[in-house]
Amino acid sequence: MSYQIAIDGPAGAGKSTIAKKVAKEKAFIYVDTGAMYRAMAYYLLCRGVDPLDDAAVAAACMEADVTITHEEGEQVVLLNGENVNSVLRTEEVGNMASACVSKNPKARERLTTLQKAIAAKNNVVMDGRDIGTCVLPDADVKVYLTASTGVRAKRRYDELAAKGEETDLAQIEEDIRKRDEQDMNRKIAPLKQAEDAVLIDSSHMTIDEVVQAILDLCK
Ligand code: DC
Numbered sequence: 001m002s003y004q005i006a007i008d009g010p011a012g013a014g015k016s017t018i019a020k021k022v023a024k025e026k027a028f029i030y031v032d033t034g035a036m037y038r039a040m041a042y043y044l045l046c047r048g049v050d051p052l053d054d055a056a057v058a059a060a061c062m063e064a065d066v067t068i069t070h071e072e073g074e075q076v077v078l079l080n081g082e083n084v085n086s087v088l089r090t091e092e093v094g095n096m097a098s099a100c101v102s103k104n105p106k107a108r109e110r111l112t113t114l115q116k117a118i119a120a121k122n123n124v125v126m127d128g129r130d131i132g133t134c135v136l137p138d139a140d141v142k143v144y145l146t147a148s149t150g151v152r153a154k155r156r157y158d159e160l161a162a163k164g165e166e167t168d169l170a171q172i173e174e175d176i177r178k179r180d181e182q183d184m185n186r187k188i189a190p191l192k193q194a195e196d197a198v199l200i201d202s203s204h205m206t207i208d209e210v211v212q213a214i215l216d217l218c219k
Contacts (some may be wrong), residue, residue: 004138005218006131009145010191011094011179012152012203014210015127018145021211024073026218028065029069031118032075033135034097036111038088039066039079041096041108051100066083067114084163091175092111098182102129105188112189129183132194141217142197145210150201152176 005028007019016032023030043064049056067078078084087093101107115135119126126135130140149156153173160167183191193199198217202210 003117003218004119004136005125005141005143005214006136006139006194006197007048007125007127007143007145007214008129008132008191008194008197009127009143010099010152010176010183012156012176013145013147014155015145017207018202018214019125019127020211021207022214025211025215026123026125027124029070029118029123030075031075031115031124031126033111033115033126034130035075035077035088036066036068036114036126037084037097037101037107039077039084040064040101040107040111041093042084042087043079045093045096053097054104057100057104058106061104061110062103065099066111068118090198092218094179095175098179102183103186103188110190126197130189132197133190133192137194141214142194143214144193144197144199146199146201147203148201149173149176149180175213 005022007015009015010203020030031153040061044051044057044060047060051057065080069076069078077085112135116122117127119136128135133138151168153176155165156172156176157169187205200213201211
């Protein structure tokens with residue numbers, strides 16, 4: 001049996017940074033499920049699909065073949081065989097993933113099946129929105145990682161500033177609120193804390209403190 005660590009939480013809570021570090025410590029595979037939703041969103045944007053046209057979105061999601069591999073410990077997302085890692089982290093792709101792909105039942109079904117198959121064969125740290133509730137309901141460790149909206153917005157602002165991108169903090173906070181609202185209120189697999197998940201609020205914790213707290217849960 002594989003060992004499964006599920007980390008869910010809202011955008012900007014630090015899930016991917018933390019999950020990567022935990023995976024490294026445990027020598028497990030890290031699976032960023034958000035990147036899979038983003039790859040489908042990128043496909044829709046490239047095709048110019050109208051996000052309000054549910055039928056067109058569903059059809060396009062069925063054409064988009066999303067898989068993952070790992071190279072030197074890094075997850076590589078393949079969209080119809082092509083490495084799309086470098087184009088997934090934009091606000092435009094994130095908003096499309098949240099507003100459109102993540103609400104689509106067919107897209108969710110395909111990605112969930114793939115995620116379950118990966119976790120059945122490998123020891124994993126998997127992060128997302130529905131890992132503890134839907135994808136890996138029997139995970140060995142479940143964490144719901146959150147932080148205040150203000151802290152999450154500031155972290156995102158600093159991340160973009162470090163890349164030389166000028167942004168507006170208030171706008172980022174507004175986008176985060178909107179994303180939370182969409183993720184928590186969608187009909188299928190909404191973001192919520194699993195009953196047996198441990199809540200970690202990282203607002204006033206360092207990355208290493210959060211990593212240690214999760215490693216302690218694995219003991
Ligand atoms: O974690 P992220 O920002 O890369 O995720 C992008 C979007 O994908 C997010 O707004 C909601 C969706 N998502 C989801 O619905 N279920 C997951 N397991 C992961 C992400």
